[in-house]
Amino acid sequence: MPYRHPTMTPPARSPELPDAHPAPRRKRLALSPVVVFLAPALVIYFGFIVYPVLRTFYNSVHVIQPRNVVQFVGLANFTALLETDPVFWKAVGNTAVFAVIGTIADVVGGLLLALCLYVKVPLARVWRVVWFTPVLMSYVVVGIIWVWIYDYDWGVVNLVLRWLGLGALEHSWLGDPQTALWAVLVTHLWKWLGFNMIICLAALYALPTEVLGAAELDNCGWIAKLVYVIVPMLRPTLVNLLVLSFIGKMMIFDLVWIMTGGGPLWSTETVSTYVYKRAFDWNTFDLGYPSAVAVLWSVIILVFVLLMTRLLSQRDKLEF
């Protein structure tokens, strides 16, 4: 069997895992390799993640009264949340739209950009560097620059529209509830497409050239080649990117906070910004309600991620 140097695209065989208690040639404590490898991670994890999570769960079924008296309210926070909180539902809607459309655009866009470079355009190395640069920037930098770009009077977008004679399409992009969410999404994509591009590019380079060559011979158009050959081969990579991108967009906070703060008229309110507002901006120290929101949202994201991975990772066995 030829040894192949894998990248994020895995080879075709589903691996068999060795038993943690191997038929030993050496005598040692039964669990020691596992313990050694896992211990540091678990120590940090239990110390710094599990406790806060449990604390958050605890908070979500309480209300923190003035003077720190904590009152158990059972599921009252959750019912209030689900039944009488219009802002929460608006935030959920916004975040869902942002995440679904954003994720698809993110991964498809990254793949297309990678393909552009893959087909050997001149100066590919230069484009590769430039396109990756936004990924490195902090949200503060990106947010400030794009607020300037979207400015009604002197921002580039409106200026270009006027210059092209499309002055009628001018908008206050971040000030109009109809366009604000999409404007933020465009900025977010601008920042992250470069990352997806690099990962897809790496995956493309790892593809065996024989298959692509064979497709050429069969006279496939490039779209057919893309859909029927390349995408299936890149499936695990794309699934990874979809999951990471989805999680990132479901939890989006920094960019929205800097660009619009959740306005106008809650059109860019996301679940994270709402949680932050309830925990830090409202004149209260009650953490019970925002904890309930966070718990609910985390569960939803987790469910979706599990569903996604299960649905998309099947049929992994390609022979080539």
Added chain:
Amino acid sequence: MLKAVVNRCSLVGALMVALVAVAPLLAHAGEVLTVWSHEADEPAKVAFRELAARNLEKQHPGLQVKITWYEKGGLYTALKTALPAGQGPDVFYLEPDQTEYITNGYIIPLDTLVDWSKIYDWARKVWTIDGKTWGLPQEAYTDELYYNKDLLKKLGVALPPNAQFTQAQFLDLVKKARAANITPIAQGVGDRPYPGAYVLAEALLRKLGTDDYGKLLHGQLSYDDPRVVAVFTWVKQLVDAGAYPKNFMTLKLGESHYYFYQKPGALMLPMGSWYTGRAFVPVDKGGQPQDFPLGIMQFPAMDQGACPECKTLAVGASFAINAASKQKQLAAEYLNMMSTPDMGKRWIETVYLQSAVKTDVGAFSGPYASYFQELMARQQGAKYFIGMPIDILKGQCKDTFTQVMNSAFPGGLLPVDKAVSMMNQACYKK
């Protein structure tokens, strides 16, 4: 296996070395009084508070007063995290709407710690709840309507002797300005939750009078009241006549100042009298031009209004002492150090803003003396309502105020009935 153990040991060892290296930083050297403050971007205020710090240090050799400067958002987050854990600075900045520190017991009453004879009574009252005073007011301001005298003349309109237009005159003025391609009111809600509501809230105050206006803000008066609806309708007329700039929704507070007195220039700017903090700085730092024809007019009087002479007066920056502080006495001294009559005078002269400290205003001199005289003239005969809407509203009502009265309604996105019903739903406690 030995390698694994050795590797793990070295990892732990590295962590311990790091911890030990950092540990000395944890110990305090000498006596330190910690202060957390906002308004790092207003050099006059920074200088003011730092001066008080240095004065205190002179009085107590060996003392170090450390002020950490934050942006408002960062400050609130840091405080909200530190205080429940019994941490935080000895003294911190806060504003009168933040009663949550009181209800949760994170600050201590200042009745015996501060020399109240030096502070105006009405300012002290703002911070007095349940008979105890919880915060030291430092900054006082009124809501004013600044305007460009030359532009008004250019439009051929004369300011009435009491500096107040009627409803109809004001609407007419807005239309005239638009026709002459001048933006009538420079205002933006890009980075603050309240400026868009200036015209609306001041009109409500003058229509309803202090009592009913207070009732409205406390949720005891319905927004369906015909007087309230009448005011909303009038403001809608202003909005439809193009009173606000096209980029109203995203224009930032600082930018609206620039819009008013530099480029493109506007007729009016409703603003708290802390306008001076941004305007009275050198031009290349964003201040107004030296010869700018600044004028102050009263907000327009309402038809059948209960109180045309009403004005909003509010306390802004204040300071409180952390209940968990181990140096309450020293902290109180810092507060007192900032509230001497000398410091009050310095505040007015360098920050160009009213102060909560009793000061002899008549003795004011300096390059902006004429401004101050006009400001005082506008206070003659005024009846004050204490507090801005966002100081009084809470929770969902406050959030809706920000989105509706501050942003969407003046931004032209909502009709009157929708705005009224949204405010009612969030604020009116039947």
Added chain:
Amino acid sequence: MTESWLSYVRRAPLLLFVILYTIATGGPFLWVALMSVRTTPEIFANPYAIPLRLHWDKFADAWTSSNYGTYFWNSTIVVVTAVALVTVIGAMAAHCLARYRFRGRRLVRLMILSGMVLPPQLLILSLFQILLDYRLYNTLTGLIVVYVATQLAMTVYILEGFFAQIPQDLFDAARMDGYSDFEIFWRITLPIGLAALFTTIVLNFIILWNEFLYAVVLLTEDTRRTLPLGIMHFMGGHQLDVGMIATGLMIAIVPVILIYAFFSETMIKGMTAGAVR
């Protein structure tokens, strides 16, 4: 001759797109760079003009008035340490989860992975309490530990998915050659997984270098602040001064770009390890 001509023509739309996208990506930075050497009145007069006078003194002004040196140093210490730790710890955990079967494996895996979906806005309050208890509040060490904890889940997710796909034969062969478990990890998993490791290192670096929320809460002394806080502080102090904001942005951007330009070949080679090109 005609053939290469044709191939150029067919590629024109592609080239056009590439150029447009490059303008869209690089343009904003170029614009900020130009603005950073102009004063605010000049900018408002004409936002997109080429600067007539280059005001380099603004950079000196910004650097001295804003303590950037300290912030930069703090960020470097915190991020480099945190990334190193999380990579090592995460790789060990990923290796274990991917290649060993033991009771409770599924549970541990789910537990660690669910850490990815937790909102930082709430963890922060409890984390704060913990750091206080361990006396790590307002220290760089505390921040490092928090960063390791928060990035662990994602690191394990990426690495585990990858390590699991390494062909079993390699491990069997190694075991037969008498390698210990740790040597297998060190000599087989890590080298082969280098591409994935590189990816997580880069991603963690980017995320932590720009991280803001934990830093603002857990560090209260100006001398310990990290760079993102320094930038926000600077922005807050110059709200009207677009020119100075641009200068501040450039100071934040340029070091990152320099480091990236220096390492980009290595980084991309690492992430595309095994490329035939």
